[in-house]
Amino acid sequence: MDPHLLRTFVAVARLASFSGAARELGYTQSAVSQHIAALEGDLCAELLTRRPVAPTPAGVRLLEHAGPLLLRLDAARADVLRLAAAPPGRVTVAVSPLAAGPRLLAALPATGVTLRVLAPAEVPAAVATGGCDLGLVDGLAAPSDPLRLPDVAPLTVTGAGEDGLAVLLPADHPFARRASLRLDDLADARWIDAPGVAPAPAAVRTAPALRYAGTDLHALCALAAAGHGLVLLPRRVAGAVGAGAAVPLSEPRLVHRTELLAPGAPTPAASALAARLTASR
Amino acid sequence: MDPHLLRTFVAVARLASFSGAARELGYTQSAVSQHIAALEGDLCAELLTRRPVAPTPAGVRLLEHAGPLLLRLDAARADVLRLAAAPPGRVTVAVSPLAAGPRLLAALPATGVTLRVLAPAEVPAAVATGGCDLGLVDGLAAPSDPLRLPDVAPLTVTGAGEDGLAVLLPADHPFARRASLRLDDLADARWIDAPGVAPAPAAVRTAPALRYAGTDLHALCALAAAGHGLVLLPRRVAGAVGAGAAVPLSEPRLVHRTELLAPGAPTPAASALAARLTASR
DNA sequence: CCCGGTTACGCTTGTCGTAAAGATT
DNA sequence: AATCTTTACGACAAGCGTAACCGGG
Numbered sequence: 001m002d003p004h005l006l007r008t009f010v011a012v013a014r015l016a017s018f019s020g021a022a023r024e025l026g027y028t029q030s031a032v033s034q035h036i037a038a039l040e041g042d043l044c045a046e047l048l049t050r051r052p053v054a055p056t057p058a059g060v061r062l063l064e065h066a067g068p069l070l071l072r073l074d075a076a077r078a079d080v081l082r083l084a085a086a087p088p089g090r091v092t093v094a095v096s097p098l099a100a101g102p103r104l105l106a107a108l109p110a111t112g113v114t115l116r117v118l119a120p121a122e123v124p125a126a127v128a129t130g131g132c133d134l135g136l137v138d139g140l141a142a143p144s145d146p147l148r149l150p151d152v153a154p155l156t157v158t159g160a161g162e163d164g165l166a167v168l169l170p171a172d173h174p175f176a177r178r179a180s181l182r183l184d185d186l187a188d189a190r191w192i193d194a195p196g197v198a199p200a201p202a203a204v205r206t207a208p209a210l211r212y213a214g215t216d217l218h219a220l221c222a223l224a225a226a227g228h229g230l231v232l233l234p235r236r237v238a239g240a241v242g243a244g245a246a247v248p249l250s251e252p253r254l255v256h257r258t259e260l261l262a263p264g265a266p267t268p269a270a271s272a273l274a275a276r277l278t279a280s281r
Numbered sequence: 282m283d284p285h286l287l288r289t290f291v292a293v294a295r296l297a298s299f300s301g302a303a304r305e306l307g308y309t310q311s312a313v314s315q316h317i318a319a320l321e322g323d324l325c326a327e328l329l330t331r332r333p334v335a336p337t338p339a340g341v342r343l344l345e346h347a348g349p350l351l352l353r354l355d356a357a358r359a360d361v362l363r364l365a366a367a368p369p370g371r372v373t374v375a376v377s378p379l380a381a382g383p384r385l386l387a388a389l390p391a392t393g394v395t396l397r398v399l400a401p402a403e404v405p406a407a408v409a410t411g412g413c414d415l416g417l418v419d420g421l422a423a424p425s426d427p428l429r430l431p432d433v434a435p436l437t438v439t440g441a442g443e444d445g446l447a448v449l450l451p452a453d454h455p456f457a458r459r460a461s462l463r464l465d466d467l468a469d470a471r472w473i474d475a476p477g478v479a480p481a482p483a484a485v486r487t488a489p490a491l492r493y494a495g496t497d498l499h500a501l502c503a504l505a506a507a508g509h510g511l512v513l514l515p516r517r518v519a520g521a522v523g524a525g526a527a528v529p530l531s532e533p534r535l536v537h538r539t540e541l542l543a544p545g546a547p548t549p550a551a552s553a554l555a556a557r558l559t560a561s562r
Numbered sequence: 563c564c565c566g567g568t569t570a571c572g573c574t575t576g577t578c579g580t581a582a583a584g585a586t587t
Numbered sequence: 588a589a590t591c592t593t594t595a596c597g598a599c600a601a602g603c604g605t606a607a608c609c610g611g612g
Contacts, residue, residue: 300566
């Protein structure tokens, strides 16, 4: 189970082609074929059907493992390299769209910081693998509970803010004038699934009316205000949206929480910024 | 970052000896030396000091990554192999000491099951790496929240029971006759840290009076009753203990929860048993 | 001087690429 | 027939072991 073999395996599965994976990885088709054969021999199982190229059940299982595995591997290498690398003055911070609240943004120093907006699910990986020096993620959690993040690497997680939740409704929605809502009230409603922007409780993800793949908050709010579906937002954000109506969510007791992520061995510049950000909350 | 190199690295670090690791892994000292040299060259950093052999800061960082990484690797291999392996009728279940409640034990079939008692932290790994076909873990969580388990592999987690918490005190403890306790009341108390048996909230782990490394519940209760420190237990268990006094914990709102763990591809016998166990709750 | 880690060197093994063959649409 | 995977084979590099070397207690 050499990581190289795993890497070619996921490439082949993703591209559904041996030759495509070979091109992407800089191998010959022959080498890719040998990689897959080696894996299959090692695991005593067919991992891919050929023609068409698709993962078998065993291959699907392996794929589920391979992603996190390769991620952790990159994270480990990046983490150790970060210790040795000469620390540059610049810091790049991975932020999910809703994680950058006004207080946090105000605490940023005038220079030397680069912000990279990513989907929440990508932020931990970006920090772990060294693409970014710090991360700000947001998500749903029980009050004063830390966020449940995939543990791609031993990251330092620090709470950086909590807010209530509100549902963003079109202005003419029957519930638009309610003082508060329970999630049960909206059991039959259609939600917009926007994994790149807004958090969604498990119960909501069942049958999204619309899927928005971007990371633009305003676009999402416009969609919601136009009646394409409901969106769950932190109250402060929902209240500031011009269009539509924001109604606080009373049940279940969930909060919108944002966390600061730092790698195990942050650069001096990164830990200075982290201290500044946590002090400002 | 070949896993083989990582494996030798953790062995060398654990044994604090190149030659020792060589013996353990079936290599020559020379090969081990080359492994470490290769890793250090790859990561551009000294990982170990020689004479005495001890990890450098960079080595410590790598060690933190290496464990979970190698675990996941084993888990992946085991998970795929499980699909191919002929499913034997026997099922072995990893259980943490407090996870096996009477209802669950009653639901076990008469034959074909092996129970293996492990520390809670070891159960997910045992299931993931294929040592066991199912797992029952217990731990602390907010009410109706799933347990926070290390994600060594994509395991199926099913709730299998919740109970309140109680503190086990010596019978002559000043609080022994109270109807309920808050954790704050016990801020200055000394606790027994028993990671192999009883869960402990983060706040408690600060300065344990005693550390109990075994997995024997009765031994732990005897220690607590004898005044060596306090222990947190599920109420049903604490109430059934002969010695000492069990006082329910009212704050914070935590519960003792047990979860059933199944690998991504359980054997037929394992999933049959899992169905039986979940039906019985 | 001994114990233990490093370095040198030869051998085996594995891995990749070229090229031919086989299979599928 | 064209495209894509597999197989055969030769070249090269990597990895391990033996053995000599070196540095600290």
